[in-house]
Amino acid sequence: LLQITVKDIEDFEKSYKDSEEELADIKAAYMDFEGDMDRIMESVLCVDYTDEPRIRKIIEKAIDSGEVPSYKAFVKESKQKMMARKRRAEKEAREAEKTKDELGLGGEDDLKALIQSRNKDRQKEMDNFLAQLEAKYGNNAKKGGKKTAAKKGRK
Numbered sequence: 138l139l140q141i142t143v144k145d146i147e148d149f150e151k152s153y154k155d156s157e158e159e160l161a162d163i164k165a166a167y168m169d170f171e172g173d174m175d176r177i178m179e180s181v182l183c184v185d186y187t188d189e190p191r192i193r194k195i196i197e198k199a200i201d202s203g204e205v206p207s208y209k210a211f212v213k214e215s216k217q218k219m220m221a222r223k224r225r226a227e228k229e230a231r232e233a234e235k236t237k238d239e240l241g242l243g244g245e246d247d248l249k250a251l252i253q254s255r256n257k258d259r260q261k262e263m264d265n266f267l268a269q270l271e272a273k274y275g276n277n278a279k280k281g282g283k284k285t286a287a288k289k290g291r292k
């Protein structure tokens with residue numbers, strides 16, 4: 138199985154940002170969602186709300202050069218919608234941090250420990266389940282079953 142580490146993800150993010158691939162993905166998302174920044178920000182890889190000004194500049198540059206059409210949803214987006222998107226992203230970040238603290242995930246080693254402890258719990262549950270089945274069905278010594286009487290032939 139392919140092992141993906143946090144470092145692999147960070148390396149990918151560094152190589153992806155400001156690449157031709159990201160530029161193409163941003164333009165495609167802009168076209169697909171007709172300028173809806175909420176959906177664009179959700180669909181483009183490795184993007185969070187702090188990247189919004191950079192994404193906006195890329196799209197505005199593409200509009201100015203005629204690569205993509207100008208959509209009303211993008212050009213006339215209200216400040217309220219931008220602020221709501223920012224608040225929503227900040228709230229999600231706080232919730233993620235809280236969940237991370239609750240689970241005790243400080244890094245990759247903590248995640249491995251959590252997975253291993255869950256696997257041990259599952260193993261114990263499986264052992265208990267099998268023990269219950271064995272107690273119910275498996276421990277009975279074979280008793281002599283009813284023997285059918287030999288059939289007498291007709292005269």
